[in-house]
Amino acid sequence: MxxxxxxxxxxxxxxxxxxxxxxxxxxxxxxxxxxxxxxxxxxxxxxxxxxxxxxxxxxxxxxxxxxxxxxxxxxxxxxxxxxxxxxxxxxxxxxxxxxxxxxxxAEHGVSAALADVLGLREIRPLDPDPAPALDHLNVFIPGENVDQVVDALTRAGAGSVGGYDQGTFTVEGTTTYRPLPGAKPADGEIGVLTRKAEVRLSVVLPRRLRGAALMAVRQAHPYEEVAFELTERPSLPGPTGTGRIGELPGPLSLRDFTDHVAAVLPRTAWGVRAAGAPDQVIRTVAVCGGSGASYAELARDAGADAYLTSDLKHHSTLETVNEPAGVSARPLALVDAAHWATExxxxxxxxxxxxxxxxxxxxxxxxxxxxxxxxxxxxxxxxxxxxxxxxxxxxx
Incomplete structure (x- = not known):
């Protein structure tokens, strides 16, 4: 137990x-x-x-x-x-x-559950959190030392992304270098150009582990000077964030969509109400479980035809559904359900x-x-x- x-x-x-x-x-x-x-x-x-x-x-x-x-x-x-x-x-x-x-x-949190129960497809966060910052590290290693460097990087947390670890990629090539006076080469002679078959090991790692990963490489690598490349990957939207947006299986009028919401959510005295033209065609839907009035304009900007949330207020609802056509070519219907029911x-x-x-x-x-x-x-x-x-x- x-x-x-x-x-x-x-x-x-x-x-x-x-x-x-x-x-x-x-x-x-x-x-x-x-x-x-x-x-x-x-x-x-x-x-x-x-x-x-x-x-x-x-x-x-x-x-x-x-x-x-x-x-x-x-x-x-x-x-x-x-x-x-x-x-x-x-x-x-x-x-x-x-x-x-x-x-x-959360990825499988309140708004995701609300989107799922509505039957939305291609669900993604409405206001996504950025995915964890990642670095891309390339290290050049003699082939016989690849495993020891991979092991060291793995212990330092490199190669772990999402539900996977020990993720690496290798390419074989030729490295050239000439040791200068004072160097202590593991392979090669002072003043002599050396050509050696090596492997380029590629791995991604959380940026917060950069220092630990570079230290692990230096300790496990056979050379006194480690050749490596480090680049920062761009920050991309992650699977978490506020609200969700997705597509209905087929278009519905606002009237029918409101009935659909009422049918899939638990019954409450509050019920489900909508603001907008009853015959407006709804294809793309944004949702936010609980109080999400402040994300209405973000829902419009994301291409939603309707936005389902809770605790909507009179004046902000009027402003949203009556926005002048010159400001936005896309009308946004608002659907308000009981706070408890959306969660x-x-x-x-x-x-x-x-x-x-x-x-x-x-x-x-x-x-x-x-x-x-x-x-x-x-x-x-x-x-x-x-x-x-x-x-x-x-x-x-």
Whole structure:
């Protein structure tokens, strides 16, 4: 059976806390990392009803999107509503963990889940984060020393990109050099031009590891002067970032697209509303789970016909849908759904990640217990059935 600390490591791999906004309060708000976990409840909000649900389910972890303590606190007395929830969870042995803005921007995060449930294709970030900065290193090595240099570079972290490591490319060629007086050549004579068959080894590496990689090369290379080339690769958009944009399988009118949104999202009293011409043709759709009004113009610039998000305001919506034709040739329809409903699809995603990552209950999510044999206890992951959308009535 995995420990809470095992789950926390996996969650930080999928939703790194370092990618959360500076104002956010993500991570563990209560709980002992040394506790064994066999049941997890995932929910959008940590509220009394979801705390009750976690306790009834016998969960050792309540994982929510929204933090329990978003603003700074100086105490958690049981007489305070949020303090009371913390006390109740601690007494019941339920830890609480929040993945908020770090889950918003993740590759398989909140907006990605919203785009998926809509059936969008060719999904990419609306406001992409740059991919990690990379260097491209070429090193010229005698053929018999290639393996030792590759090993040294690998230990330094070079050749690791995405889900791959030890990525290299080699080309054979001829090197020429003439040792001058005072040199100590590993091969060749002072004053004599030397021609030698060598290999050009190419590898990419995170730019932050540049110093370690160059030191590793110098230590493993047989020559006192190492010939190398180092170039900085241009910064390209990565798979993470705010919002998502993609294509519908086929064009829909705004009226039909709004009905589609209502059909695939959980029902709320708020419902789904749209601003724009009902017969406008929608092909490209941008989305942002939660409050994403500030990205409307970015959605227009990215070529979206409609933008789905939450918590839209009257004046900014008027300005967006009534933008003069002379300013933009592309009208942008806005679709507003309940905040909770646009974030709910992510619960199935993180639940699936936990089930697959800890499918056999291995203590590190690897599927093997401490003895190395396949574990027997699976982590039970439940998706909350509690509707935490605060709006409960809708009248016309």
């Amino acid at each position: 995995p420990l809470l600390s095992d789950l926390l490591r996996a969650l930080d791999d999928w939703y790194p806390t370092a990618t959360a906004e500076s104002w956010d309060a993500v991570g563990l708000s209560c709980g002992d990392p040394g506790t064994a976990v066999d049941t997890v409840l995932v929910a959008v909000d940590c509220v009394p009803d979801t705390v009750d649900e976690a306790i009834r389910a016998g969960a050792q972890l309540l994982l929510t999107h929204h933090p329990l303590f978003l603003s700074g606190v100086h105490g958690v007395p049981a007489t305070d509503p949020k303090g009371a929830m913390a006390h109740r969870m601690i007494r019941a042995g339920v830890a609480h963990f929040a993945a908020h803005t770090n889950a918003d921007v 709910f699809p992510w619960l199935d995603v993180v639940a699936r990640q936990l089930r697959e990552g800890f499918a056999t209950g291995g203590s590190d999510g690897s599927g093997r217990d401490a003895g190395g044999e396949a574990g027997q206890t699976a982590v039970r992951v439940l998706v909350s059935e509690t509707v935490t959308d605060p709006w409960t009535l809708h009248a016309r």
